[in-house]
Amino acid sequence: MEELLTLQETVEDKSFTYQPTCFDEYLGQSEVKTKLQVYVQASTLRQEPLDHLLLFGPPGLGKTTLAKVMAKELNVNLKITSAPILERSGDLVAILTSIAPREILFIDEIHRLPKPVEEILYSAMENFCVDVIVGQGAGAKSIRLPLNPFTLIGATTKTALLSGPLQTRFGIVERLEFYEPEDLAEIVRQNADFFKIPILPEAALAIGKRARGTPRIVKRLLRRVRDFAQVYKHACIDIEVVNHAMKFLNIDEDGLTKLDRQVLTHIIKDFDGGPVGIETLAAMTGEDRDTLEDFCEPFLIRQGLIQKTSRGRQVPHKKILYLRRRLLGENPEIQDSMF
Ligand SMILES: Nc1ncnc2c1ncn2[C@@H]1O[C@H](COP(=O)(O)OP(=O)(O)OP(=O)(O)O)[C@@H](O)[C@H]1O
Ligand SMILES: [Mg+2]
Structure with a gap:
């Protein structure tokens, strides 16, 4: 059973689109899946909670879906929340103290936990307890609350922003790759x-x-x-x-969107292949920097169509002729030979 602690699920997670519920239905990612299947089986055999799991990878690759699949396969309840809504330590303590043995707590965007909330997680993950302060002023005292042994699944698109102490407390760390x-x-x-x-x-x-x-x-x-x-x-x-x-x-056969093509066209046409700063590209395309960095660039870099350099973005030399032909409709060989 799955308990939703937030309203942050997107429309596509609702029942009118297909959602995988077991490993067999979760397609691709075979390496990660094979490992997780072993850990799930071992934890079921021992009737112990699964070790804490950190899933990272770009948006839309299936982190949340995998957490749901794991809960189903382990036959345990799943509580879903997201770091940005856990503003105070008390919010997290309330969730942790309500967790039943072996249940899974899924925290999305875990790199965005405020520091005091993150610190609550340290003892919860390591010793299955939390320290809370009761009372005020001189009468205030710290008491230790025991928790049921549970599994934390954290998901993030930005591991670089995850603190070292939090990262090292995950026994299993898996990266989801782009799909073929x-x-x-x-x-x-x-x-x-x-x-x-x-x-x-x-x-x-x-x-x-x-x-x-x-x-x-x-x-x-x-x-x-x-x-x-x-x-x-x-x-x-x-x-x-x-x-x-x-x-x-407006998506071409290489999967390039209109925005991808605009970015590439500006680099090859207006900057002779680059390098050009991301802010300049943002201004020229009328998009914000985050959209270019989070949506456009990862794909263009993976396709080998742009490179990130200290002086900005550039099209690799060997792709310039190809892109001039594709995007500008030029026949560069003929033009080059004319000069
Ligand atoms: N391996 C898979 N097999 C089948 N469907 C998948 C798979 N992975 C993801 N999906 C589908 O793709 C959609 C996006 O997956 P999901 O929401 O789990 O991604 P995410 O990594 O959590 O994204 P975000 O970082 O934005 O939270 C979902 O509708 C899900 O059903
Ligand atoms: Mg998600």
Whole structure:
């Protein structure tokens, strides 16, 4: 059973989209999954709580989903909360003291815990107890409250911001990797089955290739493609429907969005390949720096289309001709040979 302590779940987590509930339904991430399956089995055999687990990785890769799967597989209750709403130590103490043996507490965005709240976690994680102050002034005293042995699952997109003392208290630390297009195609098929809409394998793969290695994005793209299929009365999602929808969404066959293409175009056209500062790119595209850094850059860097240098962002030399051809429609070899 799962208990929601916050309202921070997004609309896609509701029952009208498919949600994996066991390891078999959680596709891809085979290395992490294999390890976690062993730990889950061992903890079940010993009837002990699973060691504390830190999951990190970019948004939408399945950290929250994995925590839910783990709880189901361990057959224990899951309490979900998020660091930004745990403002005072008392908020966390109230949750910790209500945890039953072997239950899982999931703290999302754990790098955002205020320091005093984080310090409560240290003894809770290590010794299953918390120290609280009761009374005020001269009469105030510290009392130690025992807790039921539990498992903390922390999720973060930014490990660099997680303090050392907190990080070392996790017995298991796993990083989720971006998904391969084939794994994303599987997720597309899984969701298409849930929607009861037939899809051809090459259409599923075409969607998978455009999803920036991210399940959340692949699910969103499928929902849009499904809209097109239904409105234009296609009984089955084929490559034609996918291409039609992608053209409409302005996503090219490499998965580049309009914003990605704008960023790349500015670097190659206005700055001769760079380097150019992120603030300048933000001003030129009219986007804020965070969007460029969190959404655009990780994908462009992974695709080898930009590099981060101390002087700004640049397009690697070997990609400049390719991008000039792709984005500016130039035929650089001919132009180069003319001068
Ligand atoms: N391995 C997977 N197999 C199938 N579906 C997945 C998988 N991973 C994630 N999903 C789906 O992708 C969506 C995003 O996953 P989730 O919310 O767990 O990501 P997250 O890492 O917690 O993101 P955030 O950092 O934004 O909190 C969910 O709808 C989930 O069902
Ligand atoms: Mg999440």
